[in-house]
Amino acid sequence: MQQEKPLQTRHQVSESEGEEEAAKENDKDALSELEGRRRLQGARGLQDDNIKGSLGPAIIQQHRQRQLFSHRRKRRRLWSMLGVWLLLAFGAPSLADAFVLEGSQTSYAQFRKWLPTTNSSIEFEFLTDQPNGILLYTDDGGYYDFIEVKLVEGTVRLRFNFDREPKVLTVGQNLNDGRTWHKVIIARNGLETALTVDQIRATAQLPKPKRPEDLNFGNITLNSYVYVGGLPSWYTTRLSNLALPSVVFEPRFQGAIRNLVYVDEGSEAKPRRQEVMAYRVRER
Numbered sequence: 001m002q003q004e005k006p007l008q009t010r011h012q013v014s015e016s017e018g019e020e021e022a023a024k025e026n027d028k029d030a031l032s033e034l035e036g037r038r039r040l041q042g043a044r045g046l047q048d049d050n051i052k053g054s055l056g057p058a059i060i061q062q063h064r065q066r067q068l069f070s071h072r073r074k075r076r077r078l079w080s081m082l083g084v085w086l087l088l089a090f091g092a093p094s095l096a097d098a099f100v101l102e103g104s105q106t107s108y109a110q111f112r113k114w115l116p117t118t119n120s121s122i123e124f125e126f127l128t129d130q131p132n133g134i135l136l137y138t139d140d141g142g143y144y145d146f147i148e149v150k151l152v153e154g155t156v157r158l159r160f161n162f163d164r165e166p167k168v169l170t171v172g173q174n175l176n177d178g179r180t181w182h183k184v185i186i187a188r189n190g191l192e193t194a195l196t197v198d199q200i201r202a203t204a205q206l207p208k209p210k211r212p213e214d215l216n217f218g219n220i221t222l223n224s225y226v227y228v229g230g231l232p233s234w235y236t237t238r239l240s241n242l243a244l245p246s247v248v249f250e251p252r253f254q255g256a257i258r259n260l261v262y263v264d265e266g267s268e269a270k271p272r273r274q275e276v277m278a279y280r281v282r283e284r
């Protein structure tokens with residue numbers, strides 16, 4: 001999978017950089033040991049040369065040098081161990097439980113339909129080094145209601161429509177750092193919709209609807225699946241099936257996604273982690 005390459009390569013690069021650093025440190029250690037031994041041998045030579053002469057000062061010097069090298073070795077080993085520990089603790093991001101999208105014209109992941117009530121949410125985490133790409137999309141099958149989450153110049157932009165009046169919320173910056181997982185939560189609470197990215201929150205209020213049912217998000221029969229990272233390419237020939245047709249022309253997301261969780265009508269108000277239904281990462 002091409003997509004996995006950049007992330008995994010970076011993963012590997014930083015790991016191998018770490019290993020190189022550690023190897024360099026080990027080399028330095030080995031070098032300093034060799035150097036130390038050579039110097040000690042030199043000192044011993046000096047000692048041998050001076051056996052007949054002033055043996056006392058040479059032995060003291062040798063002892064001091066041994067102490068010095070031993071101290072330096074210990075210090076270097078400590079730094080080297082600290083480096084490895086820091087790399088393990090704060091180094092390359094983990095891709096456990098994540099799936100990777102290559103960002104090609106056909107890559108996407110499909111999840112079960114999300115049927116939000118006016119007290120529901122959808123959340124996920126992403127990791128990328130690309131500033132733009134469609135993160136998530138779902139709609140009512142081509143009528144009015146939709147949710148589009150997009151990364152725009154390193155910022156999360158949510159566009160949504162629950163009652164014929166589209167709204168936009170934007171949160172975050174420089175989210176395409178390629179090293180950190182960023183968490184996106186979209187939560188509905190009555191007339192309020194909130195977008196939270198890494199605990200920074202923005203909200204939008206809907207006007208009171210003419211009919212309470214207008215606040216519904218489509219229905220379970222007609223709604224599209226939830227698409228992450230892009231949409232299936234057959235949508236390009238059936239734009240009328242989309243409430244926001246422009247979504248198929250958006251750049252696809254290149255990066256990793258994990259922990260897609262819904263609270264909706266089907267989850268009885270309990271957050272439920274979703275499994276991928278279909279997943280396409282490359283041209284065929």
Ligand SMILES: [Ca+2]
Pocket residue numbers: 144145161162163164213214215216217218
């Ligand atoms: Ca609606």
